[in-house]
Amino acid sequence: VFTWGDAAFGGNSSAVAPLLTEGVVQVCGTYGAFAAIKMNGSAVTWSDAAFGGNSSAVAPLLTEVVVQVCGNGGAFAAIKANGSVVMWGNVDQGGNSSAVAPLLTQGVVQGVAEVCGNGGAFAAIKANGSVFTWGDAAFGGNSPA
DSSP: OOOOSOGGGTTOOGGGGGGGSSOEEEEEEOSSEEEEEETTSOEEEEEOGGGTOOOGGGGGGGSSOEEEEEEOSSEEEEEETTSOEEEEEOGGGTTOOGGGGGGGSSOBOSSSSOEEEOSSEEEEEBTTSOEEEEEOGGGTOOOOO
């Protein structure tokens, strides 16, 4: 992976450069950070912590079996091979999903059904076809109905 542009928005990946020299299969971003998935299933993040660039709080959960990562305005959500979802970044934009945590532990699938983000919220399709959201209500993150 090569990065360029404003360092404050992810243009400088020198802090994680050794981890990005090979084996990267997906890269996605938020407004100020990037996340990459490697062939071994681990995830690497860099840039502004306020936008998800620091995933140290969930690092043990991102060392293996990550199959998809999705960013929105300020947070990331990663689907693991077991169907669980790990999120980090701006709490108001879905970086903390305690309100929907029971729905995120299993049955979220990658591929045709997935986690998708917009400016401040996420939506997930579960294996049973149900959809739920979390994050900023102004961006659709509150859909109790």
